[in-house]
Amino acid sequence: MGLTRSEIFTEEQNLLASLLKAVAHPARIAILQRIILSNTCICGDLVGELGLAQATISQHLKELKSAGLIQGTIEGxxxxxxxxxxxxxxxxxxxxxxxxxxxxxxxxx
Amino acid sequence: MGLTRSEIFTEEQNLLASLLKAVAHPARIAILQRIILSNTCICGDLVGELGLAQATISQHLKELKSAGLIQGTIEGxxxxxxxxxxxxxxxxxxxxxxxxxxxxxxxxx
DNA sequence: CTCATTAATCGTAAAATTGCAATAATACTA
DNA sequence: TAGTATTATTGCAATTTTACGATTAATGAG
Known part of the structure; x- marks a missing residue:
């Protein structure tokens, strides 16, 4: 019915799957690479560099953040x-x- | 509009993302683990062991195969x-x- | 306080994913 | 050849994902 039956799998399998899902998108890979490259963190720079709209980037960042892979702090x-x-x-x-x-x-x- | 804009990313990013997407599901992780465990290959055993319908397992296998992660040969x-x-x-x-x-x-x- | 800049959120549309019952295809067996 | 076991495919419904325009915070500058 369109939703993953997480309850029949182990905690281990679900955790790994959810982390991988967060990474399994070229835009999010690009974002992560960009963050790693300039270890001084960036933010809206991404919008200019990837060819995606600001709302889309923000959404991808949110997904990465909710997966725990990145963290964000307000900087001015x-x-x-x-x-x-x-x-x-x-x-x-x-x-x-x-x-x-x-x-x-x-x-x- | 619901489809990934692959053309704006590198070959590298798209490849990695597609491989990861194939793995990023608990059922497919379970299937891979099961295949690795019994390095003598299995097949419909999965249907009994995971709690998923035969059609669903077959579909996951197809996805893993089309991603290139597994290969299948007819054995009787x-x-x-x-x-x-x-x-x-x-x-x-x-x-x-x-x-x-x-x-x-x-x-x- | 007003304005500009930056990021998040909302609403929407298109497409993909997940899962299953039913059916088809394939190959062995008797 | 008819029957059985195994896997693939089809068709469908529910849900999720992807993307973007428009709008809404939030902060610093003047």
Whole structure:
């Protein structure tokens, strides 16, 4: 019926899926790359650099923030975003565990 | 208007996003974990183990396959799925590069 | 206080996703 | 060939996602 049946999966699976979903969009990847690049945080610069409307960027930022991947603080008239190290590391660890659990050793199909 | 504007992003960003999107669902994570666990491939076992209908599982498998993450070969009456090592490694590399590009060094916000 | 700048929110439209029942296709078995 | 088991496909409904214009805060400048 169009909604994910989270209740039948483990906490682990749901957490990883929700973090990945937040990253799984080219615009949000671009935003994250941009934030990482200039580790002095930016904000509305994104609107000029990506080719998306201000409302759209703001929405993507909101999604990244609600996933916990970034955090924003008000900096005078503009807002300063940066990576949330804790959640970033969490994603790195969980994902590394998951991806690393496959050892391409035994051929199968 | 409801569709991602892929043309304004780099090939890199679009590729990573599409691979991540394929993984970013608890059911598909569960399926991948199950395939990895029993490196002898399974197929309809999934329907019994996850609590989802056969049609739904088949659709998730199709998505994973079209993303290139798994491959399936016909094994008698059933179908044998397993990880596609090349694409798996590709995801591991690109993602490692991306996630690793953030060094949590300089405090910001 | 008024104005300009910046960001968030609201409302809307188009499209994609999720899930399932029903049906079709495929291949083995007797 | 008829029957059975397994998987894929189709069609549908509910929900979510993506994107944007318009509007609404919020803050600093004059």
């Amino acid at each position: 008239v503009s807002v300063c975003y940066c990576i949330n190290p804790k959640v970033w590391k969490l994603l790195e660890n969980r994902l590394g565990e998951f991806l690393g659990s496959y050892k391409g050793a035994t051929e199968c199909c | 009456v059933s179908v044998c799925y397993c990880i596609n090592p090349k694409v798996w490694k590709l995801l591991e590399n690109r993602l490692g590069e991306f996630l690793g590009s953030y060094k949590g060094a300089t405090e910001c916000c």
